[in-house]
Amino acid sequence: MQDILSLATANLLTPMILCFALGLFAALARSELSIPEAVAKGMSIYLLFSIGFKGGVAVADHGLDATLLAALAVGVILSFVIPFVAFGLLKAMTRLSATDAAAVAAHYGSISIVTFVTGSSVVQGAGLVAEGYMVAVAAAMEAPAIISALYLASRSGGRAEKMDADLWREILLNGSIVLLVGSFLIGLVTGQPGMARIEAFIVAPFQGVLCLFLLDMGLVAGRGMRGAKGVMTPGVLAFGLVMPVVGAAFGLAAGMALGLSTGGVALMMVLAGSASYIAVPAAMRVALPDANPSVYLTLSLGVTFPFNLVIGIPAWVAVAQAVGG
């Protein structure tokens, strides 16, 4: 425990976390500092491409591990199951309507790619090497939670839109899944020779880009917080802090059952403990329009994301090391 705390404190003083804090501060102080939307989107494309490609090259280097398929299957199951847990907790801890609770549950079953990217960077900084295919697991965990949530909503009498072909395509081919899986495959096919060509672009500047990107995340999270007065009851807030721990526990169990490396277990915890704030909100607006976006966006982006960044990720890495080492 002492170790975990000191590790978390060390993590607080990295440029990445401090950039996020700067963004939060600027937004809460109502500074007009802002990063253009196009630039933020450009940085997220860079980060996804880079992490996908590096994962693919890692798999090309070490050969296809027999656990890849098992890990994908476990990831999909986690994404299906976690919304039920989250829904139960929400019903117990908050007064959210069933529709709102279902929408929130979808976010926690799915994953946050930026949390995953930051987690990968911390895992690597701790001298660990995770399975390269974890990026594919991340992609696989994005969508299933949405189905569970729609089931939960309609079971409770909510008016979920029916899932038409368009919605399926939007969810399964959303930009980050396609980019992540695509660059993973490109890395897998081109391997080290491909890496040699573009290494100077995707490896060296990575952490610096992540800093500026987290600055923007801080700005967005802070602006979201400012606009969310009234939505955040103590129960809702508590859920946003408890749920990532619960999710990470599921991730820990799954990672150990799969026999992943220490780094892999840490990333599985990061994934299971993170909450989506891009793919799922857009899907909820289409499929569950009566759910209040302020609730799920504030929870996911304003509570759980900062929690994971500052406390969760370093803690999960420490736990994985304690358990695995």
Add this chain to the structure above:
Amino acid sequence: MQDILSLATANLLTPMILCFALGLFAALARSELSIPEAVAKGMSIYLLFSIGFKGGVAVADHGLDATLLAALAVGVILSFVIPFVAFGLLKAMTRLSATDAAAVAAHYGSISIVTFVTGSSVVQGAGLVAEGYMVAVAAAMEAPAIISALYLASRSGGRAEKMDADLWREILLNGSIVLLVGSFLIGLVTGQPGMARIEAFIVAPFQGVLCLFLLDMGLVAGRGMRGAKGVMTPGVLAFGLVMPVVGAAFGLAAGMALGLSTGGVALMMVLAGSASYIAVPAAMRVALPDANPSVYLTLSLGVTFPFNLVIGIPAWVAVAQAVGG
């Protein structure tokens, strides 16, 4: 022939080509993956600046070659002449109206800077060194084809707008010509000391940026293809595959007549065999508004650009090596 095929196959498995393929796939599968327009334009500015500057530094290093002026003159002549060939082929192979045929012909007389940038990267990857002033030749080849096309259109009774001073300025000072020639001159003036200052920016990350840029080109080309049903008759499609070969043959003859290096001959083939999709379409909208933009954009971007990327460039490099080596 065997060699050319195996070279082309090797080229297929580079991150660049696979990124283009990923973009094509995403667009055709109607994924919402997209690269913000501003970021794509920013990357194209980076690529043009980098390639122009490197060309200028190369000329500063090796001294002004006596063939520079000859190469410029030959480039201008090719750009004037190729539209007549293209127009003839179009009349023979397709049922396009004279106005549409003239507009298409303008695109094939002019050049595609992105094809040139990719070609330079492949030439360099093959261990060849091309004349640095080829970037100036590329700039010189952008505009003359437009004049030939307007002549062809009005000779066939088409209603071409008269070329007023504004249009001339727009064509001759279009962004990519100014940036390419300007950065070429800056590289020429500052030489190696200038290069030392900005090398870490313009050399090392180049291929990585090109990958993301080609991902966007794939998305744009794919979306263009999806919108072009009905326009693409077999004749039109065949033209889009035959014309780059014809153009490259002209480029081969010109490059050998000029006595260019092997790399220079390859780039001359790449230029002559490529079709514009930025400068010329905009000029056509102003000067030949009755021509159907779907026809020329789909041909240039959806047929000839992918052909050159995947088959043309590696083939021209191999041909230049076979002939020159």
Add this chain to the structure above:
Amino acid sequence: MQDILSLATANLLTPMILCFALGLFAALARSELSIPEAVAKGMSIYLLFSIGFKGGVAVADHGLDATLLAALAVGVILSFVIPFVAFGLLKAMTRLSATDAAAVAAHYGSISIVTFVTGSSVVQGAGLVAEGYMVAVAAAMEAPAIISALYLASRSGGRAEKMDADLWREILLNGSIVLLVGSFLIGLVTGQPGMARIEAFIVAPFQGVLCLFLLDMGLVAGRGMRGAKGVMTPGVLAFGLVMPVVGAAFGLAAGMALGLSTGGVALMMVLAGSASYIAVPAAMRVALPDANPSVYLTLSLGVTFPFNLVIGIPAWVAVAQAVGG
């Protein structure tokens, strides 16, 4: 003097200055070359973050200098005082109204961050090391001049809006101040370990990004010049060339009184001799809406900025070396 001239001439042939010149040329020739607003803003965020962070790391390395507070105080005083000098000169040299003169004076009391960034790069290129906290001095000099200008305007009967809390917040927490001070503090806290993580992003590509950014500044300055016919009387133009010299003289005196290093004196001259063109114009539109924006924008961006880039900065560095060496 001879030395100063030859230094200035050497400075002219760097990629940075030539990129600025290319932008100017393209704009004056009405080329449609342009850098997307979002990309330009992205580059300026990168430059500010990088220079702030490096300043913080430098302070972390050398320990907090006793002169830091003194330098901040002197910077604030300069920013308060210079507008009075500028206002006096404007009244003597031009026929501008009191309101216009006050607005212009605010710009010259404040500072231009881009001039400072370029100055830092030239100082470093001359082998000098400036105090890392100069970035904090730069931030401190942005706002005080606005107060002096509003005082000048209302004293002369101009209708200045009253400075409400919103306006104060906008000025004191404007984007560049927050980013500069924030990244300075992040650099200070994380020191060399932080630098090691993001060095490849913020150090190596810096000069290259600055080149493209100055290309955009040239485009913007040139477009501003084109739209400013009629505003630029000889008197106004002369002020734009004389005032940076006057400001730099104040900076020289201040820097020597503080006992700054040679590099620090040069940067103090750069700051005092530069004129704001982002923060102050926006504040003037709110607080002094009757002042003509063409006058102050053209002066600051179209006259003084190019003067400083081409002549001022190298001259101030040479003067600081002559005086300090």
Add this chain to the structure above:
Amino acid sequence: MQTHKAKRVEIIIEAPMEGRLTAALEKAGVTGFTVLPVLGGSGRSGRWTREGQVGRSGMVAVVCLVRPEKLDTLLEAAFTVVDRHIGVIGVTDAEVLRAERF
């Protein structure tokens, strides 16, 4: 110049619904429309700005010029999509130059 009566319909809608709206318009026989970007706004669901958004969220404005007799079909098609979603529909009288185009 001779002009013809038309209606100008302006629909402000969540970006994730844009594709569904334009598909519904096309299905209702409306072939002409223009999509404009939106920076921010305020309504019953509160204030939002593009800066406070991540991902695909945000809104767009869709403008249609139609013949007056097509207005009702258009409004019904649009309303089906907008109904349960955040957004507004406004209609103004307008005139257009080339009636055959609408």
Add this chain to the structure above:
Amino acid sequence: MQTHKAKRVEIIIEAPMEGRLTAALEKAGVTGFTVLPVLGGSGRSGRWTREGQVGRSGMVAVVCLVRPEKLDTLLEAAFTVVDRHIGVIGVTDAEVLRAERF
């Protein structure tokens, strides 16, 4: 479909004044508005384009649909802010679908 009379007010204003304008609108009881980006324009203060700008400058368009009886309050609130600044205000008759929202 049944529609209700409304007014559409379009205000083109300098970007640094946007926050002040929307605050004034909210203070005057106008809770619905949409902000659109502007690329450039021309007026008494001359021609400008976004490309020729640095920093926060530039303009935005604010569009409000309001009940006719609220128009005067809105115009007065807007006018106080726009008065000494660069910009224009235009009003058109409009119709909206769900009157209870305005």
Add this chain to the structure above:
Amino acid sequence: MQTHKAKRVEIIIEAPMEGRLTAALEKAGVTGFTVLPVLGGSGRSGRWTREGQVGRSGMVAVVCLVRPEKLDTLLEAAFTVVDRHIGVIGVTDAEVLRAERF
């Protein structure tokens, strides 16, 4: 507040023609206009979106508020430019606050 009758003209035109359109407007004595960005649209020439574009293509919307008596001059000037090009022109009745500005 006192308002004055005006016309609001909205012209959707290809971006490469923007400079020619505004030049024609200025030549016709129209000094006030605003240019808005366009994300996509649909018309007789089919569907397009900004994402499917490279280079300078795409469209813009030009909005002019003019005195009613200037409308015809404006439409003629605009029509000369738009005529053979992709695009539409719509006109609505409007009111403005300070008539002397138009």
